[in-house]
Amino acid sequence: MKEEPFAPKKEKSQKERQVCIFVHQIMRYFILLWLMILCIKGMAQNAPLSPRIANYEMDVFLDVENKQVQGETLLDWKNTSTDTITSLQFHLYYNAFKNNESTFLKDGTDFPDFLESQESACERWAWMEVQKIMDEQGNDLVVNMRYIHPDDDNDKDETVLEVPLTTPVLPNQSIRLQMDWLSKIPNIAARTGYNKDYYFMAQWFPKVGVYESAGMRYAEKGQWNCHQYHSSGEYYADFGVYEVAINVPGNFVVGSSGTLINQQEEGDRKIHTYRVEDVIDFTWTASPHYVVQETTWKHVSIRLLTYPEHRHFASRYFKTIKNAMEYLEKYVGEYPYETLTIVDPPIHGLFTGGMEYPTLVSSLSFCFLPVGIKTPETLTTHEFVHQYFMQMLATNEQEEPWMDEGFTTYFEGRILDHYEGEKTSTIDTWGIKAGNVEFNRAEFLAMDNPKIADANRWSWEYVHGGYGEIAYNKTALWLRTLEGIVGIETMNEIIKTYFDRWKFKHPCGQDFFDIVNEIVPKNHGDEFGENMDWFFEQVFYGSDICDYSVASIENREVNAKEGFMGDLEDCVWVEADGDDNGVGESLFKSEVVLYRLGEVKLPLEVQINFEDGQSVLEKWDGKARSTDFKYVGKNKIVSVEIDPERKIYIDKNFLNNSRSVEVQQMGIRKYWMQVMVWVQRLMEVFV
């Protein structure tokens, strides 16, 4: 109803007035409620996701002539422990390339030998020099700083810097340090550096280590966890806020962790300021040749940086990243950041590809790569999964590499097999096909010695190899096996609980085991025993192999009426078990013998198939060296299959998991006939 504009106002009746007051009150409550909701929402939005211990404001200048970065850092470090901190420890990763006696270069067996090249030595070596550290009181801390070597006695290694403080940091207090430093950028090494005019800046600034108070992870007393840089293994850092102003030549395109908050021209240069909250590291890249392509997924702006010749990979990258985001949101948790940058390095920056940093991942492609070779998909998915297992669940990648790489490989398999097909998610070209999960399994099993090490070791303790295969592949395999044993629902609950409980913290392996030991008995009672420690003892703390086989099948014909002497005194015949109607009919006594060839003991299902098409699913605890299943009936056993659903994916050899009485002629024929045609064709090629 529309009100008359000039109609005289009527006096309101008392009833009308009461109604009016009531409506006003209701409206006031509503407004109040609405304001409260807004307030809570706003507070929630601004509430830090992480403890924000190490916060950096940095101004950095990229000197492309000298391949250097000059930096000024304002570090805000918070002491969240109950200890008084008298010194800080910093990682100076670039010093790994300062001399060939550094721990990194001494224990790196397959590291490029570019550092031995004399003529370009100056261009290729790298270092990081802290020039000034000043606290709020104006104390110059440089005078007392020294390099320390917590992992070995290598006094040539300068990758960890200890800075004694003039004013100790009391519990729950912060310290603000002004640091000036200069980095000489390496010619791409360990996934950082430059080549030509391509710059990929990772581990490029003095980064404070993690102070672990007593009870945190494995710390018995408060201590710095700040390892030297090793050629095998990655990083460990605290959460914080980064605001970095990157000063580069004006024609350079910059990609970075976080969100671009400001861009400012300064003569022939440009300053790009990025900000990101609640992350453990900050990485950026710059090149004049980058082509930028963008898309969005829900609240996330996705930015792809490629060289022009790789721009056509955008559709593959965007599809892959959106699939990964969707899957991880469903099965792990929300991706809380506003941005994600994917960097596809140029060919001369090959070695910077396939790496994960907070809100920035690097992948890899070649312009001649066919659609069926899914390297970009695999790397993008893998590196994005690290946003969860490395970034939000900020495990110690050096001490427990399986916790980031193993979980990531496990989810890489789940995601890629889900979206790209179980048999085609890694390779699907020219008739050759391979799924991601099976590819990772094969990588582990193809090792010369899959028993080379257990997974319970620091990354540089894989002295004779096995770091990749054990920390990545074997962990993914046993996680998949755990999924097979406890079921996908329970596994999903375990992962979700692990994420919810430990996100933005530093979980350790035991924290994950504890969650498994909590969820599995809750969902399955004592089906798998009191807890799952027996499983971890074998697959994680142990290095043994799992291998079960069907040793034999025997079907012996017996007469249904064949009896046996049941009573020695009266000498009566007792009828054998069987069908009373089948007088004189043949029965078969069948026996299946299974072996445990490996040392690992896992519970199994065994499917026994009879000639009438019926099957029996038996269970075996898998503990004895051998076992048997016996049957008497009208039907012979035709075949037996251990673990028909491949729940025990860690089994070393699926070929001996089954056995049929009849020779599988069709399969044999297929292979030899196919190979024969190939040989015939090959014979005609060179004639």
Add this chain to the structure above:
Amino acid sequence: MRFLDAYRMAWKLLWGHKKMWLLLYVCNVLFALVAVLPLQRFLNSELGHSLAIGQSLGDFDYTFLMDVLNEYGGSISLILNQAFVIVGLYWLFSVFLKGGILEKLVGYLKGENEVSFWSGCGKYFFRLFRLAVYFGILQGGLLFLMWMLFQSISGGLSPFELESDRDWVNTFKILMPIYGFLAMVLLMLHDYAKVFVVKLDKTLLFRPIWMTFKTVLGSFVSCLLLYLLNVLTFLVVFGLYYFFQQGMVTTTDAFILLAFLVGQLFVFGRLGVRLLNLGSVVAWQWEQESTKLFNNDRVI
């Protein structure tokens, strides 16, 4: 259109030598059987009772293949090495057979029907073998040259020195057709040289090779068109094979046998094309000589 006449005559030669064609096929099958028999035995004894081999029918089964390589890598590599040795022996044997084939084809056009196939094989074996080695070296040299060219044009093989991987692709796109063409010309020259070895019947190969270059380069377009026609014939045979083999899901015995049969038809067809190729060269030279006798005009 001498090359067309030669091609037509080559079909007649092929049709007239069906037994020889069959003989070539039988030899191919026998050698292949010897090569593949150890595999068949291995599959029977080691994997015959595993359901895995039956479950891996149809599509490419990566897990099955990897488990076989992991568990039986030693045996598999032994079987493969044996197979390669047999392929090598077959190559020698086919050089041996070539002498007989050419003796028969040349004799047929000359109207000499009493030519012995096997004596031709023996007589020309070492000459044709030497010829194959020479042309093998030429092919190797060409490949090496192209490789060097590829490196110098693309900016090297080191990815770290390269501006863009497109440099590799572009260089490859330029050099590949050139290489393909030159390699084809060498193959063509080799075919003509084989015929000259038999026709001229000289122990030393200098003259047959000289004659080859002289003849082929003298009528290059005609020779090339004839060769291309042969290549086209091969492509038709291969296309048919590809068409029938595509989408053949080998999950039933009938399909496995059918796939094998299609494979055999292809090999048979491939051998036919090979005979057709040699026949066309023989016929082309025959045509050329006849033309020269009656008419000195150059025709193509």
